[in-house]
Amino acid sequence: MTLLHAEPRGTRMSSTRKLVFFSLLVALGTTLHVAEGMIPNPFPFPGVKLGLANIVTLIALYFFGFRDGMAVALSRVVLGSLVGGVFLSPGFLMSLSGAVVSTVVMACLLGYAPCFSIKGVSVAGAVSHNVGQILAAAFLIQSQTIFYYFPFLLLAAIPTGMVTGHILDALLTRLNKSGILQEYASRPL
């Protein structure tokens, strides 16, 4: 069922407890997704943003595995775009494609490439999010000229991925220390 752990260690978290954390993550992700959409993009190319919502996806992947991580990512994109009023618009399709691609890439790195720290996984997530977005955009406008933006989006993903990775690092240290999600902590930092 999950990439990260076949069987949860220790006492199994009750399903209600898990549901609460899952819902919290979806709510947080949706809020970050919408709040982030309100920040104007200062660059003359589309799709550059901090990727704060990715933090939540990565937390879900880290503690609950691939299936729940993907569920959190999809839920926050759908809910966030409904709140923002852009459901099924080109922007929504770009977000969706970016979220799916980055969730898959991050899950693979978390599960199979322990040489990467959480910051590396975050950078990879940011880059793959942008790649997913630009693929969706190229598909939408039926033209390859959009790939002109590709190098700029790659470059932009490095600092944004680092920033979210830094936040994640601090967050995971505190979450692991607090022991709230102890039964699910699958990987030492």
Added chain:
Amino acid sequence: MTKADKYLVAGILFVALISVVLFHHNFLLSQSRVEGGQACIEVHGKLIKKIDLSEKGRKETIKLQGVMGPATIEIAGNRIRMLDAHCPDQICVRRGWIGKPGESIVCIPNEINIYIERGDMLDAVTR
């Protein structure tokens, strides 16, 4: 940051730089050719208009209908820009003037794509 992280960042930087150089190289090559090519305007993947940008001192505005609403395109000399567009982010307007072959303005909400045709630029190099 582990060693693998650093390799990852270095790899991304490398790919980005390579693609920047490739694009830039294309622009340099195209600049040495005749100034002002053909500007192609596409809406929803369909070619709507082709404009010859080689006429000097030409001034013109074109109105067209995007997917979200109307858009205005301005042509001055051998440059073209999106003057006004009915889209939320205005990225296409802020892109400013373009005129070199290979450059493009893309408005994703309106599905408008403006690009300068490269012509047979690469053939001229290889022969």
